[in-house]
């Protein structure tokens with residue numbers, strides 16, 4: 001059933017950017033996320049102009 005190789009799945013993250021103040025946050029990808037999706041209200045400036053600006057995968061232990 002299982003291969004010899006250990007398969008490591010990348011962790012998927014969504015990066016959100018506030019269009020109003022530029023605050024960037026990163027969180028775990030959630031089902032239904034896509035780039036330019038409008039997301040939750042900014043907790044810095046309370047603007048609702050926050051969009052998902054990037055979705056990317058990162059392997060555990062990978063350094064940036």
Ligand SMILES: [Zn+2]
Pocket residue numbers: 018019020021022023042043044045046047
């Ligand atoms: Zn903001």
